[in-house]
Amino acid sequence: MFPVVAVMGARQVGKSTLCRDLADQFGLAQRTLDDQDVREHALTDPDGFLDELGDSGAFIDEVQRAPDLLLAIKAVVDREQLAGRYLLSGSNQPKVARAVSDSLLGRASYRTLRPLTLSELRFNDQHPGWSFLFDHDEDAVLEELQRRAAASGDLDWRDAVRTGGFPRAVAAPREHRLQWLNNYITVFSTRDVRDLIEIESIPRFESFVRLTATRTGQELNATNLSNDLGISVNTVRRWLEALQRSYLVDVLPPYSRNASQRVIKSPKLYMVDSALALAAARESEPNGFHLETLLASDLLVWKDADQSRDLYHWRLSSGQETDFAIEERGELVPVEVKATESVRRTDARHIRAFRERYTNSPRGIVVSCDPQIANLAEGTIACPWWAII
Numbered sequence: 001m002f003p004v005v006a007v008m009g010a011r012q013v014g015k016s017t018l019c020r021d022l023a024d025q026f027g028l029a030q031r032t033l034d035d036q037d038v039r040e041h042a043l044t045d046p047d048g049f050l051d052e053l054g055d056s057g058a059f060i061d062e063v064q065r066a067p068d069l070l071l072a073i074k075a076v077v078d079r080e081q082l083a084g085r086y087l088l089s090g091s092n093q094p095k096v097a098r099a100v101s102d103s104l105l106g107r108a109s110y111r112t113l114r115p116l117t118l119s120e121l122r123f124n125d126q127h128p129g130w131s132f133l134f135d136h137d138e139d140a141v142l143e144e145l146q147r148r149a150a151a152s153g154d155l156d157w158r159d160a161v162r163t164g165g166f167p168r169a170v171a172a173p174r175e176h177r178l179q180w181l182n183n184y185i186t187v188f189s190t191r192d193v194r195d196l197i198e199i200e201s202i203p204r205f206e207s208f209v210r211l212t213a214t215r216t217g218q219e220l221n222a223t224n225l226s227n228d229l230g231i232s233v234n235t236v237r238r239w240l241e242a243l244q245r246s247y248l249v250d251v252l253p254p255y256s257r258n259a260s261q262r263v264i265k266s267p268k269l270y271m272v273d274s275a276l277a278l279a280a281a282r283e284s285e286p287n288g289f290h291l292e293t294l295l296a297s298d299l300l301v302w303k304d305a306d307q308s309r310d311l312y313h314w315r316l317s318s319g320q321e322t323d324f325a326i327e328e329r330g331e332l333v334p335v336e337v338k339a340t341e342s343v344r345r346t347d348a349r350h351i352r353a354f355r356e357r358y359t360n361s362p363r364g365i366v367v368s369c370d371p372q373i374a375n376l377a378e379g380t381i382a383c384p385w386w387a388i389i
Helices: 015-026 034-043 046-053 069-080 092-102 138-152 158-162 167-171 174-190 202-214 222-229 233-245 275-278 288-305 345-357
Strands: 004-008 029-032 059-062 084-089 108-112 250-251 266-270 307-317 321-328 330-336 364-368 374-377 382-384
Touching: 004 015, 004 092, 004 364, 015 029, 029 034, 029 046, 029 222, 034 069, 034 158, 046 069, 046 266, 069 092, 092 233, 138 382, 158 174, 158 250, 158 275, 158 288, 167 174, 174 202, 174 222, 174 275, 202 222, 202 266, 202 275, 202 307, 222 233, 233 250, 250 288, 250 307, 266 275, 266 288, 288 307, 288 321, 288 330, 321 345, 330 345, 345 364, 345 374
Parallel strands: 004 084, 004 108, 029 059, 059 084, 330 364, 364 382
Antiparallel strands: 250 266, 307 321, 321 330, 374 382
16 A cells, blocks of 8 residues: 555564565565675665666665655655565664655655564464454354464463563573573663763663553552662663563553543553563562553554554543453453453452443453453453464
8 A cells, every 4th residue: 555664563562574475575675784785775875775776676784774765765666656665674673654744745654574473483473362252242252262262272371471472582591581581671671772862870760661560450559669760760661661662661542432430540551562661670479460461462563553443441440441442343352361361250240341332342351371261250251362463
């Protein structure tokens, strides 16, 4: 649909590898501006650089290293009006996003590449997604859950959390995985962040990243972070924005369609990857928030694929809450996550409260480590987490 596609995502998530593979599939020329000679050509003669790439399209990596090249790309796409002309990416995501936005407004589409999902680690052809939960035929939903659970087999959520989805971490020997992820945080905090914002104290910023990782799956409280670190609330917000722009954290807004409801306004914060959250926090054992982070990562992949989808959390000031409220085409499914091996009818009480307020909810789901798939209460299905993702 667009003449330019920019692939975005966290560093080391596999953007360049994926784009090279796509370039091979579609017969695109390939250049990386990491190569000094290539970069010099793009800087000194951007029009000639694009002419040399030919008319069959091109993948250009590290595109942020030659800002004027994007103006030359704009001229080409305005002149030729061809879809799929250029595929762009780069390691410095804020610079890529800013450069593409400034030069190619309305001509480029952004696609976010997230860490590998569990379905990708199984080599599934497609992401199974969460859309089946909106089916109004309850028997069909139960049948699909049974099919997925049988195909997966029982899994240990702690192993899945510790594995995560960063390709190099997944490929590393298990005993070295957390060390690789820990180094990732250190490199980002001491080197990559310098391209984003001015940092007065690198050690304090790294402490901020690691403290943020301990809050994955929890409501964001900038004042608490400020007090714990001895920095201003404005600094916390500025640093948090840097993490978002680097695709290391996601922030889910609270759900409310009724302004009269007393809804707590704080968003929930999630690290982009459960294993990264565990390593960054220097925690030895996963907890329920890490299981929730694992599911959030999968939900965000599902959300990114269709503009009719959205993802929230829900909590009233009275304390009633659901971990997620997922939306597709105007309908809502509340989701509760329990890192327990058994669920009870009382685990559905907040889902019931949600569905009493929002009639456009075909059902709710309680996701746990209990292998049984069953109707937990009217309008609520209980299932194991591996039957979903």
